Amino acid sequence: MTLQTKRRVDYWAGGLLLALLFPLVRLLGLTMRRDHSTAQRKGCAVVKLVGAGSLFLAMPSMREIRAQFPAGRFHLVGSPAVVRVAREFGWFDSYWVIDDSSLLRLIVSTATVLWRMGRHCDHAIDLEVHSRFTTLLTVLSTVRNRIGFVDEIVFWRRGFYTHMTFFNVHGPVYVFYDLLAKWFGVDTVPVTAFNTGFRQQTLAAPMPEGISPRAPFVAIGHACSDLSRERQLRPEEWKRLLHPVLLAGHEIVLLGGPGDAGAADAIVAALGRGTNLCGRLSVVQSAQIVARASAYYGIDSMLLHLARAQSVPVVAAFGPTDPGVLLRPLGGRERVGFAKLPCAPCIHVNETPPCQGRRTCMALALDSLLSPPDQAQASVPPVGWDVDPGASRVREISVACS
Numbered sequence: 001m002t003l004q005t006k007r008r009v010d011y012w013a014g015g016l017l018l019a020l021l022f023p024l025v026r027l028l029g030l031t032m033r034r035d036h037s038t039a040q041r042k043g044c045a046v047v048k049l050v051g052a053g054s055l056f057l058a059m060p061s062m063r064e065i066r067a068q069f070p071a072g073r074f075h076l077v078g079s080p081a082v083v084r085v086a087r088e089f090g091w092f093d094s095y096w097v098i099d100d101s102s103l104l105r106l107i108v109s110t111a112t113v114l115w116r117m118g119r120h121c122d123h124a125i126d127l128e129v130h131s132r133f134t135t136l137l138t139v140l141s142t143v144r145n146r147i148g149f150v151d152e153i154v155f156w157r158r159g160f161y162t163h164m165t166f167f168n169v170h171g172p173v174y175v176f177y178d179l180l181a182k183w184f185g186v187d188t189v190p191v192t193a194f195n196t197g198f199r200q201q202t203l204a205a206p207m208p209e210g211i212s213p214r215a216p217f218v219a220i221g222h223a224c225s226d227l228s229r230e231r232q233l234r235p236e237e238w239k240r241l242l243h244p245v246l247l248a249g250h251e252i253v254l255l256g257g258p259g260d261a262g263a264a265d266a267i268v269a270a271l272g273r274g275t276n277l278c279g280r281l282s283v284v285q286s287a288q289i290v291a292r293a294s295a296y297y298g299i300d301s302m303l304l305h306l307a308r309a310q311s312v313p314v315v316a317a318f319g320p321t322d323p324g325v326l327l328r329p330l331g332g333r334e335r336v337g338f339a340k341l342p343c344a345p346c347i348h349v350n351e352t353p354p355c356q357g358r359r360t361c362m363a364l365a366l367d368s369l370l371s372p373p374d375q376a377q378a379s380v381p382p383v384g385w386d387v388d389p390g391a392s393r394v395r396e397i398s399v400a401c402s
Helices: 003-032 052-066 080-089 103-120 132-140 155-159 173-184 191-203 235-241 243-248 258-271 283-292 302-309 360-370
Strands: 044-048 074-078 094-097 123-126 145-150 163-166 217-221 251-255 295-299 314-318 334-338 384-386 395-397
Touching (some): 003 155, 044 052, 044 132, 052 074, 052 080, 052 173, 052 191, 052 302, 074 080, 074 103, 080 094, 103 132, 145 173, 163 173, 191 283, 191 302, 235 360, 251 258, 295 302, 302 314, 314 360, 334 360
Parallel strands (some): 044 074, 074 094, 145 163, 314 334
């Protein structure tokens, strides 16, 4: 299934099923009067279906929660991509996959996960904010304590969760992840210690023979998930951004999964040189390459979070997402380009980007990175987008104020 199909199924089918379940859930809540104390430690399932980078942001908090449970009782429910990353780093005791590659596999894998959650867990932490499917999953699991986020957009979740943490889509997401630990009596989330251990783990990972970039080199993270490909830079834009690196004679190493290799080849062709390692390394090995790099150049993606956690100097371009929301202050050397257009951020706010893929925000972010740090941008960003009755494509509009 395509991402758009998954989102529509989540919205319509998930919404219908939740509406049908609401009276029953409320009735059972009033009549059963279950003990919802978080002191019980039968087991905990953490639900994260999309975004391994977001899971990484949550892991300092999740690690502290994991310490509150006996060994073997902290589980991840996730998509194959998210589970693959978490399994490599050993963040959980077991991994339960929701396979959404087809409707039949989705139904079968969901039924299996529901059985496991109901049998092994008395807690479920839903890290997704906007998904109706994950809300439905936690309810149907019959888990005693259902912990999740609510805000004014997903206010209806208050009828399904037993423990709720307020979430603001324009606030720092890492703070809300950290706050989840409070439900289990954790007062301090040691982010620095987590990042230090993470760097030690990645540097100790064995590397394949014949893969050892010649220093000095820079690591490039050009790819992202299917959610808003507008985040990516084009080959000619990478050439502009990396011009100083090319002049300095640094090696260029591009990292990503097997599906990112074609885009990496196009960037290498535009640069005239570079090593494409997409699909040749595990996530842990890619993190080690990043840790050994002189600098990391990227966009909003998981690799960016891995680079920042290892104190690698970073240059990053943001557009459809807001770095103020996603980047935990770590004190490292970094330069982040973000135009902050009126339509940004649009991910998780609009069903589709209002620019229909024109990505003016990324072009302006690149311009800001290419300008001296102390030089203000003279160009006036567009105010927004509109569509007139005779057109199907949006147009860029701006209004001057006097």
